[in-house]
Amino acid sequence: MATKTLKSQNLDDFQWKNRILVLADTDANQKELKTAYxxxxxxxxxxxxxxxxxxxxxxxxLFNANQETVGYNSNLPKNFKGYLLIGKDGSIKMREAYPLEPKKIFDRIDGMPMRRAEIRANTN
Structure with missing residues (x-):
């Protein structure tokens, strides 16, 4: 899980480099977001x-784990409380309400053609 400092203006800047898991919350105390993290x-x-x-x-x-602003994104749902998985291609692969279920996310990622290719490449 990468939590390095990232500077970007939108999620498109990460395309083809990483998958992104966005934890979203609308409450001021962000209790569910913190629990998920x-x-x-x-x-x-x-x-x-x-x-x-x-x-x-x-x-x-958008913020990183150090609570530094990474960017602004008008494409994300404004009143969504849950998590989004964004693939390397930039499309939303999963949109779920909390509670977060890591195994469910791992299974979704591992079923993606690009991930299957990565696994094959790493075993050769």
């Missing part, structure tokens, strides 16, 4: 293997 941290190896970057979306802004 703590759960993610227990699977760091799995996120890294799948080249997933985690971003947070609230107040119509």
């Amino acid at each position: 703590h759960l993610l941290k227990t699977h760091k190896k799995e996120w890294k293997e799948r080249e997933v970057i985690v971003l947070f979306f609230y107040d119509e802004r």
Whole structure:
């Protein structure tokens, strides 16, 4: 799971480089977002293997794990409370309400043609 400092103006800047998991919340205290993030941290190896970057979306802004603004994105749903998985091709692959289920996300990623190709390439 990448939490490095990223500077971008929109999610398109990450296209073809990483998959992005966006944790979104509309509540000021972001309780469910924080709970989801703590759960993610227990699977760091799995996120890294799948080249997933985690971003947070609230107040119509994207943030990294250091709470630095990464960018603004008008394409994300404004009143959504849950998580979005965005593939390397830039399309939304999964949109779910909380609670976050890492295995469900891993299964979705591992079923993607690009991921299957990555797995084959890493085993040769």
